[in-house]
Amino acid sequence: MDTIIAASRLEALGNPTRLSLYRALVRAGHGGLSVGDCQSRLGIAQSTLSFHLKALIVAGLVTQERQGRTLVCRANFEVMSGLVDFLVAECCRDECCGTSEASAA
Amino acid sequence: MDTIIAASRLEALGNPTRLSLYRALVRAGHGGLSVGDCQSRLGIAQSTLSFHLKALIVAGLVTQERQGRTLVCRANFEVMSGLVDFLVAECCRDECCGTSEASAA
DNA sequence: GAATTATTTCGATAAAACCGGAAATATCGA
C-alpha cells in the first residue's frame, strides 16, 4: 500500500467524530447501519454526519448500499486489515545484526 | 483506550510526512534514529521535521532519549499495538445472533 | 568560555478541516 493512501486512511480515522462513526459500523458488523441510525447514535447534524461519512467512503474504509429509501453503511474490514498490516510492515528491517546499543559499530 | 486518544494518535499518523517519519522509525527498530538521521532520510526542513516529530511524541507514538548531543527517536511499539487492538475491538459485537440479511427479524 | 553541532521555537502565509442551517435530490406509498 502506498504511504499516501495509508496516510489518507489514517487521517480519515483521525477525527473523533469519524472514529466514533467508524467504530459504530465495526460494532454493527455485517449488517451495517443506515445513515439515520448513525445519526441518532452520534447525535450530530445530518450535514456534519454526511460530511464525515463521505470522508470514510472516499478513504475506502466504509461502503454504502442502497436499500429502498435508506443507505446502509458498512465498515470495509479488508481495507482496515491492510492498513494494520501496513503499519507493522517492515518492522525493524533496518535493525541489522542484533546490536543492543544504538549506533554500535 | 479512549476514543479521543485513539483519534489523536491516528491523526498523528494521518499525514504523509509524519507517516513516513514514523515508518522510518519502525524500520529502524530498537536502535532508533537521531533527529538528524530522520532529517536526512526525509529531506525536509529541520523546522518542519521538528514540528511533525513533536506531534508524534505528544501522541505517544514516539519517544526520545538524549545521547550526548543527539536525540535518539524510537517508535513506541506498545502504543501502536494498543492502537491496532482498539481499531478491531468489539468488532461485530452488535451483530447479534448471526442474521445473514440486514435488519432481519 | 568560545566554537561547534544538534535541535527547537518563532513568525508568516497559504491551504484545508470542521460545523450546522437551508435547500436540493431520491425513494416510497397512496
Add this chain to the structure above:
DNA sequence: TCGATATTTCCGGTTTTATCGAAATAATTC
C-alpha cells in the same frame, strides 16, 4: 402526482494545519 422519509449538497464562518527560513536554545568539545 402529492406528501413523507432519507440523505446529500451548497454556503458561510471559524479554527487548525503544513511549511519554510531565520533566530534561539542546548549540550559537547577544546
